[in-house]
Amino acid sequence: MIEPKSLTDEERAVYEWQMWVPEFGEEGQEKLKGASVLISRIGGLGGVVAYELAAAGVGRLVLAHAGDVKPSDLNRQLLMTHDGLGKSRVESAARRLRELNPRLEVEAVNENVSEDNAEALVGSVDLVVDCAPLFEERFLMNREAKSQGKPLVECAMYELEAQLTTFLPGKTPYLHELYPEKPEWWKREFPVFGAVSGAVGCMGAMEAIKVISSIGEPLAGELLVFDLAELRFHKMKLGSS
Amino acid sequence: MKVNIRYCGQLKQAAGCPSEELGLEDSLSAQELIASVAANHGEPLAGYLLDENGRLRATVLAFVNEEQVDWETTRPLGDGDELVFMSAIAGG
Numbered sequence: 001m002i003e004p005k006s007l008t009d010e011e012r013a014v015y016e017w018q019m020w021v022p023e024f025g026e027e028g029q030e031k032l033k034g035a036s037v038l039i040s041r042i043g044g045l046g047g048v049v050a051y052e053l054a055a056a057g058v059g060r061l062v063l064a065h066a067g068d069v070k071p072s073d074l075n076r077q078l079l080m081t082h083d084g085l086g087k088s089r090v091e092s093a094a095r096r097l098r099e100l101n102p103r104l105e106v107e108a109v110n111e112n113v114s115e116d117n118a119e120a121l122v123g124s125v126d127l128v129v130d131c132a133p134l135f136e137e138r139f140l141m142n143r144e145a146k147s148q149g150k151p152l153v154e155c156a157m158y159e160l161e162a163q164l165t166t167f168l169p170g171k172t173p174y175l176h177e178l179y180p181e182k183p184e185w186w187k188r189e190f191p192v193f194g195a196v197s198g199a200v201g202c203m204g205a206m207e208a209i210k211v212i213s214s215i216g217e218p219l220a221g222e223l224l225v226f227d228l229a230e231l232r233f234h235k236m237k238l239g240s241s
Numbered sequence: 242m243k244v245n246i247r248y249c250g251q252l253k254q255a256a257g258c259p260s261e262e263l264g265l266e267d268s269l270s271a272q273e274l275i276a277s278v279a280a281n282h283g284e285p286l287a288g289y290l291l292d293e294n295g296r297l298r299a300t301v302l303a304f305v306n307e308e309q310v311d312w313e314t315t316r317p318l319g320d321g322d323e324l325v326f327m328s329a330i331a332g333g
Binding site: 131132 | 249250251253259289298299300302304307308309310311314325327328329330331332333
């Protein structure tokens with residue numbers, strides 16, 4: 001249960017335009033301020049999720065991503081910069097997010113999600129956004145989110161395609177129930193344009209905002225699939241018949 | 242009758258096309274059509290779709306007209322139906 005936090009005058013000024021959204025208002029903003037979100041990892045997809053949630057005023061972000069910035073990150077990982085090459089990804093991301101929103105509480109975890117940390121990482125937040133490039137990490141986050149009763153926004157992309165859905169405790173299956181095993185052909189390195197990972201990242205951030213603030217209809221029980229090669233968007237109904 | 246097949250994720254590359262239209266003389270169930278598609282394409286698509294027992298892999302979802310279908314479903318496909326194969330992806 002998210003405990004709303006009252007806003008300062010500065011926050012009212014910053015978030016004024018989004019508080020004009022019907023049904024959101026100051027009440028929705030207070031829920032965002034009281035919320036905490038785990039994002040793993042914070043590359044092309046998760047970095048955009050983090051940036052949008054920081055801009056929107058989510059109170060606390062936990063970022064999990066191991067390793068240092070490499071040249072091949074820079075076509076899509078918008079929280080990384082050339083100046084940060086060779087330095088910690090999460091530290092670069094945390095710095096950029098604090099520049100955007102100095103009120104944001106950021107916990108930078110220089111690790112990927114693993115069997116050793118999944119329970120604690122998921123347990124430390126209200127909602128998870130899964131942006132990991134490996135199914136092992138995705139399954140761990142989903143297992144923990146389900147067992148701890150936490151909502152999880154599932155974002156994924158490949159080439160010019162993307163998939164998005166929202167798993168809600170007690171209402172939908174989670175990823176490991178949808179796909180009981182990982183595809184043996186999946187590799188950690190995949191073809192990607194930043195505009196594709198960024199597009200699904202923005203949508204994933206909006207799903208998180210909707211779930212936290214109870215506005216709109218989250219994408220629960222449905223899978224949004226889109227192909228930017230042809231600009232085709234489909235909502236597929238999950239649940240076998 | 243005609244049925245449209247669409248491939249998503251890595252299946253698109255394995256099929257060599259994003260979609261195709263199949264003309265069928267008889268109505269087939271999704272299971273029969275999936276087996277037929279795998280047999281007609283051969284590898285690599287067959288290996289992406291079916292496991293060693295000839296069943297749809299657990300890493301692939303099938304949808305008819307945007308609703309997920311179970312491999313075991315016996316509901317026949319009709320003229321103009323669209324069957325979509327979707328592989329799990331994890332790019333971030």
